[in-house]
Amino acid sequence: MRFLVSPCAYKGTLSALQLCEAIARGIREALPASEISMAPIADGGDGTLDALHAAIGGEFHYVETVDAIGRPVRAKWLHIDQTAVVELACASGLATLLRDNKLNALQAHTYGLGQVTRDALLTRPQYLFVCVGGSASTDGGAGMLTALGAEFLNERGQPVELGGEHLSSVRSCNLKEVKRLIDASGVSSIKVAVDVDNPLLGDYGAAAVYGPQKGAGLEHVKLLNDGLTQLAQVLEAEVGRECKDSPGAGAAGGTAFGVSIALGAEMISGFSWLSSVMNLEEKIRHCDVVITAEGCLDDQSMSGKALGELAKLCKLYGKQLWAVPAMAESDIDWKSQGVDKILTTSSHGKLADEMSVQAAAYDLCKL
Template sequence: MHSGHVLVAPDKFKGSLGAVEVAARVAAGLRAARPEVPVVTMPVADGGDGTVEAAVACGFQRAEAVVGGPTGEPVTAAYGLRDGVAIVELAEASGLHRLPRGRLAPLTAGSRGTGELIAAALRHGVRRLVLGLGGSACTDGGAGMARALGVRLLDARGEELPPGGGALTRLHALDLSGFTRPEGVEFVVAGDVDNPLLGPEGAAAVYGPQKGAGPAEVAHLEEGLTRWADVVERELGVRVRDDPGAGAAGGVGFAAMAFLGAETRPGIGLLLDLLGFEERLSGARLVVTGEGSLDEQTLRGKAPAGVAAAAARAGVPVVAVCGRRALTDGRLRAAGIRAAYALTDIEPDTRRCMTEAGPLLERLAAALAAGQLPGPAATAPAEHHPA
């Protein structure tokens, strides 16, 4: 790895640019301003949408499968493979962006495609499967995922339930004759959500409204998830409904724990390990991380906070780029980020910050270089906190 290089390791700017393009734009701006300083890019993700893209950029092989989208229509979804490890991203198959014409379907959207994607990855003989949870369109407790892996959901008459969380209120029993937990495979859930499955902090109450559920629908989904948990835990002899992360991705975390024995790990830490962050960090003089909005959520285990923590252990300073910034200098420094550069610093029109994020990022990176990468005549990096 280059000695004295700058490591550019941002997450996506949601709704604007993917992590790969953010990294490329920042690198271009830095190279234009300081052509003598080596720049290494490493797009990162925390398990949500963009995780497979970041993995492929870091050397994973991209594979694809045609699976069912959240409301059943076929979608082509990608996953990553390397050295016996598969990275499967729920959003690729069952994400909000996969809903036809963006129409929310809070009661009927399901996670079956995620299970089909897992099955496709398992056919490669992997020993470890990392399931990134985030951006889901469904609140079905992972019932669809379980179906794709051979579980049948039956009502009191022995007939199969239709897909979606809304139907779970009629669940009576499971037929597990077609399901076998894959042997010799370690399942890990990568997520930044520690919600339980049920209750006021659970999947339906907290995330249902984001997926289009009104108060009555949230109550109906809660009832269905409670029934699902009762039946699954009775038939499998486990109790995981209260485990942190069981409520992730509309309860897919619950099903991953119950049916696959998955353990949950903070997404960004796990992904940095898998993508080889430490190796790329070695010898770096500065790390540039970032995401669309630097705010309170950032501090709760999002990518920039994880990057900053990992860099701090190696004693490498960290600065961030973002679309907008809602954290004070003091809050940023406490998280290990010594300065933040926002697109809104150089372009007050937030709409232009979204639509012209790429060129603006290159300009922002030049300002960052001026403040953080002094030329040969200077002796110490200047502290710079744009107002």
């Protein structure tokens, strides 16, 4: 039997590459004669750089910056020929805050992502990809833009503090320094790779749908949505075009909106882009079974995210899709969603590790 091992990362615990190796060990133990290929995947969120590097190589560059709540962190970006690829989750991600019990939905920001992006632009790439997803903040990308030189001012003409809770006080912005930086870099194309198709605002927007998983209560969700509304009004007036209703604008707490409106970036599907680069469809065509993984398998997994898109490809080519998520919602008929077999790897409050993933892969092969 021919297996394609194609997992996403378990945020904050196991990388997609670690999951690949653990799943492969489980398969070999259960079915020693099997052929196994590995293709770690991502959708613009956690693990995108690692999946891209595994597929086509490149050189990592490291930047000393801050995380979403201002703590020192070492982040990275990927340089491939004339292309720079930046991943939000490396600098401003949710995973480390969850691990450390430090969620702060109101004060979290994307300033670190902006510093990493600046570092990438200073190498004068021809193409820039900003991969958003797995964010801890709902700041509309204002923190990132501030790090790139933007000024967001309140009614007294004073700088507005970082964090989503302060966006409602934004009355004007100045993007001249951002434009100078972009022009000086010589970059000819900027794309923002998104992992969801939500608009920026409203019941299906960034704050309402994803704010709660970042620690926002109901009153916080309204505050954050109001702040994003004000930010959008100011930025769209400054730039002279609208973007807030575009599918994907709500990705990463609205960071996709900020990158698109202020940098003129085109929004693209992170999964579609990465799967094309790594020739994923061809790999699926030449296997019998695909085994994937994700930290938490829930209804959001099927909305533009990697596992949902992978399920569509498996259905297209008539391939079985098996999954070993750390956790999964039990009230969803996963078979109807395209997941033929599923075993979780975390139980009774114990975090999943490589041994539990290997055991789950073994058991799937024996079912």
